[in-house]
Structure formats: C-alpha cells, structure tokens
Amino acid sequence: MSSKVTRYRATVEDILQRCDIRLDGEREQDMIVHDEAMFGRVVHDGSLGFGEAYMDGQWDCLRVDCLIDNLLSHREGYKLHKGIKEVLFDLQSSYINCQTKIRSLIVGRQHYDVGNDLYEAMLDPHMMYSCAYWNGQTNLNDAQECKLDMVCQKLELKPDMTLLDIGCGWGGMARFAAEKYGVTVVGVTISREQQRFAQERCAGYPVDIRFQDYRELEGEFDRIVSIGMFEHVGYKNYRTYFNKCHALLKDKGLFLLHTIGSNKTVTNGDAWLEKYIFPYGMLPSVKQMGDAAEPLWVLEDWHNFGSDYDRTLMAWHQNISVRWQDLGDRYDQRFKRMWDYYLLSCAGVFRSRYSQLWQIVFSKGVRKQRYDRPCI
Secondary structure, three states: OOHHHHHHHHHHHHHHHHOOOOEOOOOOOOEEEOOOHHHHHHHHHHHHHHHHHHHOOOEEEOOHHHHHHHHHHOOOOOOOOOOHHHHHHHHHHHHOOOOOOOOHHHHHHHHHOOOHHHHHHHOOOOOOOOOOOOOOOOOHHHHHHHHHHHHHHHOOOOOOOEEEEEOOOOOHHHHHHHHHHOOEEEEEEOOHHHHHHHHHHOOOOOEEEEEOOHHHOOOOEEEEEEEOOHHHOOHHHHHHHHHHHHHHEEEEEEEEEEEEEEOOOOOOOOHHHHHHOOOOOOOOEHHHHHHHHOOOOEEEEEEEOOHHHHHHHHHHHHHHHHHHHHHOOOOOHHHHHHHHHHHHHHHHHHHOOOEEEEEEEEEOOOOOOOOOOOOO
C-alpha cells in the first residue's frame, strides 16, 4: 500500500471511528472494504465519491441505512474537506438558476421517466412516491391511504370543489380525491411517463392530467395541493412559486404543501443525489420558505412527521428487493447498487433527523366568517 493510500485510509478511518463505525468490522453499521482505492475517492470527492465507490462495489455494509445514521448522528465527527467537484457544484447553484423551465425537465427525464415498472415494483398500489403517514398502520398501503385521507381532510375538500395538484406524479392523489371526496382535479407533472400512467389510472374520473410547468398554470381553484414537488423548485424560485400559487387560489381557499425540509439553510442538494437521482434538487429551510411566503400567506398549520420517512423508505427498499428479479434485465447491477444506496442512505438521513418532512397549510387569511355578536 502506497503512503498516499495509507494516509487516505487513516483519514477516513479516523472519521468513521468517531462515528462508531469500524473498517472491516462485523456490526451492521461497519464498512467492509473491497478496494483500497475508495479511500482516495472519499477524501477527494466527499459524499459524491463515497456513493460512487459503493456503486462500483468498492465497499459494502450489512446495513447502509445504519452506517449513514451513525455518520449523521455524529455530525461533529463527520467532516470532510470538499473536493473540487463539490466546490464547483456549490458555485454553480449559487450563481445559476438551476431550476429554470428548461432545466426542470431534466429530473423528469432522468428520474421519473426511468421506468414505470421500477416504481410499480417499489411503491404502494396508489403509486405514492412520498412519505407515508404511519399512524398505527402496519403496512405501506394503509399508511399511504392514511396520508392521502389526512391531506384531503386538512384541505377540507367538499364535493364539486376544484383541486389543483402541482406535481401529481402517477395520479394517486388526484384519483383518491376525485373518488373519495367528489372533487374535480387538474394535475400537472413534468414527466411524460407519469402523465401517461396517470391519465390511464384516472380515466373515468373528473381528472385532467397535464404535462406542464407550474409557472405556466392559469385559472382559479378552490384548493391547491403539492406533494413531493417543492424539492425541485430551487431557492431562486421560491417567491415565484408562492406568487403563482397565490394567484391560482381562490380567496377563501386552502393550499397544502408537502415537502422534505432541511434543518439548515443551503443553496443546493447533496452532490451524489444531484448527479444520480434528483438533478438540481434541493431542500428548503424554514427560513427560506418563511421569507418567500411571508408577504402573501397566512400559515394555518405546520406538521412535521419526518421520522415516518425512515419507515417509508425501508418499506420501498423491501418491496424492490423482493421484486427485483421480476424486472428482468432492464436494470444492471450498478443501477441496483445505486438504487439500494439511494433508498437506504435516505432512510439513514431521516432516522438521524438530519432532514424533515413537513406538511404546511396556507390560506390567504380571508376564510373566517365575521363574528358579529357583541362582546359582554
């Protein structure tokens, strides 16, 4: 082993030890190294190199979710200098609007269009690709239905209302609301595969699924819902997003925003997730959302159930692991390792409480009837 590799190994091993992770140990969070070259990748490229080394089979772990949980739960011990790739990534997101109308289509093509068969194997029958609400439920389907029903109740949906679903995915929310609550729904997505699938599953219901950017929307709606889409908006567009929703919502309407949130204010996402999973994705902070919403909206409710995302992601991983052979040869071994790392590492993120899941209800502040009874 060269002196440089020895030095890289010592750097990584020191970080891992401070996070209660051993090299070539036998516990579920310990890292098994297959190729010493991974140490240099981690030191030079940070989280990007760490994830890529896993994809390439240079290291393994009995429980990647536990390893990530340990790393993030010991935040003071988990510090690496950013490599040049991550520095350039930071600069790009600081000076460029990475979520323009044109760039926003990239995540649709790269991630959401990757294959409906993959998502059908992983998700519940409603095809909800967002955090479930585990309020005593014992399986993913029931937990997702609980989430959907909770959203409809928070929005106070009534028959014949109009509902706008921004980021409608595969149509699960739109169909549920139309079928169970009798509303008319317009859903928008930037994924052609999602649009096609959602149109088929919502056939026969008063649901219109469009391939459309939220900035192009027009009209007026009784209610607006946006589940798992705000992570793609980007901090340079938060004010634009809230302005557009305000213009689209009737004066006495309600707007529910369901989004992953960051504990601290950042201007980009994780470099590995950005490259392989969610191009130009980033998580909002309380401060960023507050600054963008403050001039327009009355905050009616803020609900955090981020710990439920850990269980949701582990359920998705269990589903895809059991059904992987049914997918045939469309997805190679490197893709599988990438997908495993994505689901398991994100589960560790939420288990450590490094990220949150927020459901926020907004109004324009003109919903309540005047109370004319004189005070005594």
